Amino acid sequence: MSKPIIAVVGRPNVGKSTLFNTLAGEKISIVEDTPGVTRDRIYADVTWLDNSFTLIDTGGIEPVTSDMMLKHMRSQAELAMETADCIIFLTDVRQGVVDADYQVADMLRKTAKPVVLAVNKVDSFDKYMPDVYEFYNLGMGDPYPISASSKLGLGDMLDAVYEVLGENAGGEEEDERPKIAIVGKPNVGKSSLVNKLLGEDRVIVSDVAGTTRDAIDTYLKVNGTEYILIDTAGLRRKSKIKENIERYSIIRTVAAIERADVVVLMIDATEGVSEQDAKIAGLSHDRGRGLIIAVNKWDAIEKDDHSTKKYTDEIRKVLSFVPYAGIIFISAKNGQRTGKVFEMIESVIANHAMRVQTGVLNEIMTEAVAMQQPPSDKGKRLKLFYMTQVSVKPPTFVLFVNKKELMHFSYQRYIENQIRQTFGFEGTPIRILIRERKQDGM
Structure with missing residues (x-):
C-alpha cells in the first residue's frame, strides 16, 4: 500500500x-x-x-x-x-x-x-x-x-x-496489477509515448479517474497481462498555471512514483540529463521502484557509430547512483523502438519481484568471500555468516555478520554486484540490510 x-x-x-x-x-x-x-x-x-x-x-x-x-x-x-x-x-x-x-x-x-x-x-x-x-x-x-x-x-x-x-x-482495495508511472520534465514527450503504447494492438480496458490522487489511470492489456498506466503532470493541464516552476511537476511526480511499481523516466535527447531528471531518478531509487530511462527525441540527434555508447556513458556518469537502470533510445513521435519499451517493462517487473533461494545466495556469498577477503579494522576482520532474502519489490536481503561497523559500503556494493552478476536484476534496486549475529561458541 x-x-x-x-x-x-x-x-x-x-x-x-x-x-x-x-x-x-x-x-x-x-x-x-x-x-x-x-x-x-x-x-x-x-x-x-x-x-x-x-x-x-x-x-x-x-x-x-x-x-x-x-x-x-x-x-x-x-x-x-x-x-x-x-x-x-x-x-x-x-x-x-x-x-x-x-x-x-x-x-x-x-x-x-x-x-x-x-x-x-x-x-x-x-x-x-x-x-x-x-x-x-x-x-x-x-x-x-x-x-x-x-x-x-x-x-x-x-x-x-x-x-x-x-x-x-475504507472504500479502496489494493490493485494487484503492475503500475507503470511515465515521468519526466514537462514537454519531454510523455503524452506521445503513452499514446503510442495505447495504440496498435493494445486493448484499453477502461479509463477511470483514479480514486486517491485525481490522476487518470489507464488500464491496458499487453501480451495477456493487464497494466495500469499512471498519468502524471504532462498528460493533462487542468490548471492554467504556467508550469515553468519545476516544483509543481516534481510534486505531481512524487505522487505518481509513490503508487508505481516501475518508473519510466523520459529524458530529452536534445537537452541531456537535467538536474530535475537526477532528482526524479533519486526519488525512484529512494522508493525502491524499478527504473527504465527512455531517451526520447533520438531522431532529432545527429548520430555516428558511437552516438549511442557516448550518450549511454554520459547518462551512467550523471546518474551513477542508479547503475541498474535500463536505458532505451526512442522517438515517441514516430514510434521508433517504442514497441521495445513494454518488453523492457515486463523484464523489470519480473526482476523487481524475483526471489532467490537461500542456498544459492549463500553459495554466491561464500564464493565472493573466497575471491575477495572482507575488510578488517584494528586486527578484527569482518565475518559473513549467512544471507537470506526477506522481501521483494524491491528485492531485499539480510546479511548476518559478526560486527556491523566492519562492513564497508564498498564491500557491501561488491556483494551486491556478485548477486547481480548471477541473477541480473536489471532495472531494479537491491537492498542489503546488515544484521549482527554472534558466532557460535563466542
Whole structure:
C-alpha cells in the first residue's frame, strides 16, 4: 500500500515551512549524498507512532508581491487538491481570521479531500485559546491549536489527520496489477509515448479517474497481462498555471512514483540529463521502484557509430547512483523502438519481484568471500555468516555478520554486484540490510 500524501496549505507567513521542518526533522527524503541530486525540501517522509506518510511542503511557493498572492494561493491549493489524500489547512492565531483564510477555505471546500484545520503560533493555550474559537467561523470543523516552533499540539493534529484518513480509506482495495508511472520534465514527450503504447494492438480496458490522487489511470492489456498506466503532470493541464516552476511537476511526480511499481523516466535527447531528471531518478531509487530511462527525441540527434555508447556513458556518469537502470533510445513521435519499451517493462517487473533461494545466495556469498577477503579494522576482520532474502519489490536481503561497523559500503556494493552478476536484476534496486549475529561458541 502506498503511503498517504498530506499537504500543508495556507496563506503566506502562517508558518507552513516551520511546520514542515518540525514534522520532517532530519528525514529529508531525496537521497542526500547522491551526486547530482540536490538536497531539496519539497517533500519528506514522516512517521507518527506506527503510521508513516509523505508530507508535501507547499510553503515556498509564496508570492513576492501582494497582487500575486491570490494567484499563488489558488495554484498552491489546486496542487494540494490534485495530489494529497488529506490537507492540513494552516492559519495564524496572532493575526486572527483574515479575508484570505476565508478564500482558502472556499477553495478547499470545493474539493472532496478531507481537511484538518490547524491554528498555528499558539505558544500558550491559556493565553490564546479564546482566540482559537474564532476559527470556527471558517466552517472547516474543529480548529486544532498548535505551535510548530514549540512543537505543541502536533500529536492531536496528526491524530485528527489519521482519523479522517481512516474514514476515507475504507472504500479502496489494493490493485494487484503492475503500475507503470511515465515521468519526466514537462514537454519531454510523455503524452506521445503513452499514446503510442495505447495504440496498435493494445486493448484499453477502461479509463477511470483514479480514486486517491485525481490522476487518470489507464488500464491496458499487453501480451495477456493487464497494466495500469499512471498519468502524471504532462498528460493533462487542468490548471492554467504556467508550469515553468519545476516544483509543481516534481510534486505531481512524487505522487505518481509513490503508487508505481516501475518508473519510466523520459529524458530529452536534445537537452541531456537535467538536474530535475537526477532528482526524479533519486526519488525512484529512494522508493525502491524499478527504473527504465527512455531517451526520447533520438531522431532529432545527429548520430555516428558511437552516438549511442557516448550518450549511454554520459547518462551512467550523471546518474551513477542508479547503475541498474535500463536505458532505451526512442522517438515517441514516430514510434521508433517504442514497441521495445513494454518488453523492457515486463523484464523489470519480473526482476523487481524475483526471489532467490537461500542456498544459492549463500553459495554466491561464500564464493565472493573466497575471491575477495572482507575488510578488517584494528586486527578484527569482518565475518559473513549467512544471507537470506526477506522481501521483494524491491528485492531485499539480510546479511548476518559478526560486527556491523566492519562492513564497508564498498564491500557491501561488491556483494551486491556478485548477486547481480548471477541473477541480473536489471532495472531494479537491491537492498542489503546488515544484521549482527554472534558466532557460535563466542
